[in-house]
Amino acid sequence: xxxxxxxxxxxxxxxxxxxxxxxxxxxxxxxxxxxxxxxxxxxxxxxxxxxxxxxxxxxxxxxxxxxxxxxxxxxxxxxxxxxxxxxxxxxxxxxxxxxxxxxxxxxxxxxxxxxxxxxxxxxxxxxxxxxxxxxxxxxxxxxxxxxxxxxxxxxxxxxxx
Amino acid sequence: xxxxxxxxxxxxxxxxxxxxxxxxxxxxxxxxxxxxxxxxxxxxxxxxxxxxxxxxxxxxxxxxxxxxxxxxxxxxxxxxxxxxxxxxxxxxxxxxxxxxxxxxxxxxxxxxxxxxxxxxxxxxxxxxxxxxxxxxxxxxxxxxxxxxxxxxxxxxxxxxxxxxxxxxxxxxxxxxxxxxxxxxxxxxxxxxxxxxxxxxxxxxxxxxxxxxxxxxxxxxxxxxxxxxxxxxxxxxxxxxxxxxxxxxxxxxxxxxxxxxxxxxxxxxxxxxxxxxxxxxxxxxxxxxxxxxxxxxxxxxxxxxxxxxxxxxxxxxxxxxxxxxxxxxxxxxxxxxxxxxxxxxxxxxxxxxxxxxxxxxxxxxxxxxxxxxxxxxxxxxxxxxxxxxxxxxxxxx
Numbered sequence: 001x002x003x004x005x006x007x008x009x010x011x012x013x014x015x016x017x018x019x020x021x022x023x024x025x026x027x028x029x030x031x032x033x034x035x036x037x038x039x040x041x042x043x044x045x046x047x048x049x050x051x052x053x054x055x056x057x058x059x060x061x062x063x064x065x066x067x068x069x070x071x072x073x074x075x076x077x078x079x080x081x082x083x084x085x086x087x088x089x090x091x092x093x094x095x096x097x098x099x100x101x102x103x104x105x106x107x108x109x110x111x112x113x114x115x116x117x118x119x120x121x122x123x124x125x126x127x128x129x130x131x132x133x134x135x136x137x138x139x140x141x142x143x144x145x146x147x148x149x150x151x152x153x154x155x156x157x158x159x160x161x
Numbered sequence: 162x163x164x165x166x167x168x169x170x171x172x173x174x175x176x177x178x179x180x181x182x183x184x185x186x187x188x189x190x191x192x193x194x195x196x197x198x199x200x201x202x203x204x205x206x207x208x209x210x211x212x213x214x215x216x217x218x219x220x221x222x223x224x225x226x227x228x229x230x231x232x233x234x235x236x237x238x239x240x241x242x243x244x245x246x247x248x249x250x251x252x253x254x255x256x257x258x259x260x261x262x263x264x265x266x267x268x269x270x271x272x273x274x275x276x277x278x279x280x281x282x283x284x285x286x287x288x289x290x291x292x293x294x295x296x297x298x299x300x301x302x303x304x305x306x307x308x309x310x311x312x313x314x315x316x317x318x319x320x321x322x323x324x325x326x327x328x329x330x331x332x333x334x335x336x337x338x339x340x341x342x343x344x345x346x347x348x349x350x351x352x353x354x355x356x357x358x359x360x361x362x363x364x365x366x367x368x369x370x371x372x373x374x375x376x377x378x379x380x381x382x383x384x385x386x387x388x389x390x391x392x393x394x395x396x397x398x399x400x401x402x403x404x405x406x407x408x409x410x411x412x413x414x415x416x417x418x419x420x421x422x423x424x425x426x427x428x429x430x431x432x433x434x435x436x437x438x439x440x441x442x443x444x445x446x447x448x449x450x451x452x453x454x455x456x457x458x459x460x461x462x463x464x465x466x467x468x469x470x471x472x473x474x475x476x477x478x479x480x481x482x483x484x485x486x487x488x489x490x491x492x493x494x495x496x497x498x499x500x501x502x503x504x505x506x507x508x509x510x511x512x513x514x515x516x517x518x519x520x521x522x523x524x525x526x527x528x529x530x531x532x533x534x535x536x537x538x539x540x541x542x543x544x545x546x547x548x549x550x551x552x553x554x555x556x557x
Contacts, residue, residue: 031449037345045193088230094228111319111335113457113461115443115451115452119456129383129433154353155353
């Protein structure tokens with residue numbers, strides 16, 4: 001009989017999943033990366049297939065000069081291809097390259113600022129007002145029981161990384 | 162001499178001839194519209210688009226640096242081409258701006274494109290803040306020794322000190338908060354609290370420009386925003402555009418702020434978001450970016466210069482970039498710097514009438530400088546000496 005006597009609150013607490021520190025940091029990083037995104041949605045023209053062969057309106061084809069035009073065009077195209085290939089570097093690649101060069105400061109890295117010397121302020125993840133409490137499961141901030149309820153119903157562990 | 166000034170920002174490019182009164186400010190991107198499937202919009206062609214909902218952006222810049230040349234080239238072709246400036250490249254020189262600590266490979270690519278692809282007669286590559294402080298010095302008869310430029314743009318904000326027109330690279334400071342981050346954060350906040358607007362970058366950016374402000378009494382404004390009814394003087398209703406009847410979003414007058422939509426329109430209630438979003442410029446840690454705010458970064462920059470210079474820098478601060486348009490920005494920035502700077506120093510700030518085009522205007526003045534031609538690299542020189550001559554001559 002003794003094993004049946006247990007507190008509902010304790011049981012609930014034990015079942016609750018709690019994100020560990022690395023998972024919380026991962027979440028935070030993802031949220032910050034989202035702030036750098038150019039677009040949230042997918043390319044609306046992704047399914048369009050443009051026919052490359054069809055002449056454009058601004059192009060005029062004069063008979064007799066076709067050979068010349070096409071060679072000039074080819075050259076231009078090669079050049080564009082060259083730029084595409086030569087200049088295609090992501091920001092991450094550029095940073096890596098800069099690190100490898102390891103030029104003396106001042107450089108890109110010396111210009112970054114350290115964390116502020118002022119204490120961090122905290123705001124409720126739901127309503128945006130100053131908050132005093134931390135969600136036990138995921139570490140988000142909340143300010144009231146009402147906001148905690150909203151947080152648990154919508155965000156807390158809904159899309160867990 | 163024909164000179165083109167191009168302040169090539171990550172958000173907007175400011176471009177025009179040195180004889181123009183005003184530059185053209187055009188979005189530096191290629192846009193695709195959800196409901197227009199027959200074409201794309203290059204730069205300011207977006208003005209021809211009637212339905213601006215769900216715009217998809219192709220941006221040449223990533224984190225403030227030019228990485229997507231394919232897109233950039235389309236925008237430049239459009240800018241220099243027959244639709245706009247109709248440049249005769251053989252006769253034209255160009256003043257081109259680039260970010261601080263631009264990467265070597267980007268600089269070389271830039272040289273190649275300007276000299277080999279477009280074949281400009283001569284080129285000057287520089288930083289936007291150089292042009293800004295040049296203009297400031299020209300317009301000011303006293304000709305101060307030092308200028309401290311805050312350049313708060315689309316991708317990030319920089320603090321750049323200048324001594325007699327020479328930038329002090331070791332004291333430049335960067336804060337990774339810019340207009341793009343503010344808009345994206347606002348999008349995220351509204352989408353969670355009210356209405357899904359993650360796809361509506363264009364609309365929400367307008368919303369930000371229309372109703373956001375920098376608070377000069379942050380905690381007090383938070384208290385006001387908590388109040389209900391007419392006591393809450395922060396709350397605003399913003400009517401979203403639907404691009405059939407309403408072609409642009411607008412703020413409803415305070416008397417009519419009820420929080421209820423009329424008819425078929427959709428509204429967004431802006432409360433503490435109005436000032437909590439721009440607050441990130443001063444407290445990046447509010448969203449977990451472990452960096453100083455711009456005012457603190459300014460003090461860090463000043464403190465890393467020599468003692469003699471510090472009062473001169475603090476006495477001549479110049480605010481540029483689109484974020485300076487936020488109402489209350491100058492006042493708050495002054496308060497924040499004043500609270501951190503030594504009391505014996507005077508602080509003086511200048512907010513130009515148009516902080517976005519100020520650098521471009523400086524470029525125009527520079528083009529009329531008697532020493533301007535000496536600063537340029539000509540195409541012949543580039544063909545003779547290659548990238549090295551650009552490295553020597555351009556202070557970027």
